Amino acid sequence: MTTIAILKNTIVIDTTTLPEPKLLQLLNVLYDTRSVTRAAEQLGQSQPTISIWLGRLREQLHDPLFVRTPAGMAPTPRADALIGPCREVLESLRRLTTHEPEFNPATAQRRFRICVSDASHITLLPRVLEHLRKAAPGIRLEAARIDGNTERTLESGEADLAVGFVPWLGGGMYQQVLFPQDWVCLSSPKHPRIGPTLDLNRYCAEGHVQITAGTGQKLLEAALTRQAIDRRIILELSGFLGLGAIIGTTDLIATLPRHIGETLAAMHDLEVHGCPVAIDGFSVKQHWHARYHHDSGNRWLRGLMLELFKLQS
Structure with missing residues (x-):
């Protein structure tokens, strides 16, 4: 049986016994339409299929959920109580399966924190800032030191990139060579x-x-x-x-x-x-944590650093 509880305004759902998404969609659509026929049309299914789904949903939730009345399929109190949590679950599933939108530097409002060496304040940051002021005016850049906390800040997301010669960074990190140094x-x-x-x-x-x-x-x-x-x-x-x-x-x-x-x-x-x-000699590299490898903003920032400094001598 699906367990849905509300604790201090937080919806807690036992997902191990959660009805299939298509059954939750049926509950949502039938609650709005109050009609098996219209629910079948919206879900692209036949009426017999909708009837079978409704039977399964009733069995899993131990309640009729909808009863026939002259005005249509009226929800039971149990359906009234479940419709809110049901829609929360459907919205969560939608967010899980929706691709993250591409990062648009021209309109983005975001702060990036980059861990850099003292030398980079002179060599890297002016060039990065020159680009940002033209192409990404809403971006705020923060420069932090490379130190013993750098690995932790990358893992936690407090920092987005570390750029420099940082050979001690451990596992869970991606790295990319920008340019060699003699x-x-x-x-x-x-x-x-x-x-x-x-x-x-x-x-x-x-x-x-x-x-x-x-x-x-x-x-x-x-x-x-x-x-x-x-x-x-x-x-x-x-x-x-x-x-x-x-x-x-x-x-x-x-x-x-x-x-x-x-x-x-x-x-x-x-x-x-x-x-x-x-x-x-050594290589100047950019480093980022695996947790943020697919973050669209982080990807854009890495691409910018590569564009500005790749194979610079």
Whole structure:
């Protein structure tokens, strides 16, 4: 027997014994039409079939549900009580079987949260925002840090994407390569001892600015350790804010992933040199949780990131 109860205005349905959807549709249509003939027409069935369905529905719900009167098939009190929950179930089934509408960036009003590195504030976000202001003016973008909570926020939906070098993300995640990264060095164009090229001896002799944050920096430190290269660190920075101005006004150099390096060089008119130290490269990827793989908005955002940054060098 189907059990339908109302607890604190919440409909609770025992779906293990729920009548078939076609029987619930019959209850709904017959309640409105009060006619077996018209119900058969609306449901595209013969009158004998409708009579059989009604018999099954009466048997399952242990009530006549509708009785013949001069005015038509009148619902019993049991039918009156069940019609509301019946329509709730039919609406839930409709939502389950209805495809999610495509995300329309031109009209959407939605906030997206992207976990990014400090460097991405300079390299990725300006380009993303430029696109959004033109193509998706109703979109609000929030930048969050990549940290130990990133996996949890992606799983919970608090964040939509993580973009960067995040090798520790665990199972349940999708990932897609956006572009590869190697390493470059930056110097002032007026540096007194560095010309068009930077060799290893000059690299070791010069003073350096070290960026302490970021997963990529661990690759740099590992490479220096393997090759027994001891840099002369003059300044440590926790991020890239101010780095371009510092390099441009001093004789210090910095070793950076290519994307942030070339971006800062263009902003501050700096020299870009091939790095004389062999450092492992890495790929910048976008990551998202499997729970949101089919979300139309998430799909659109991933497609946008791919369009803007795929195979960028």
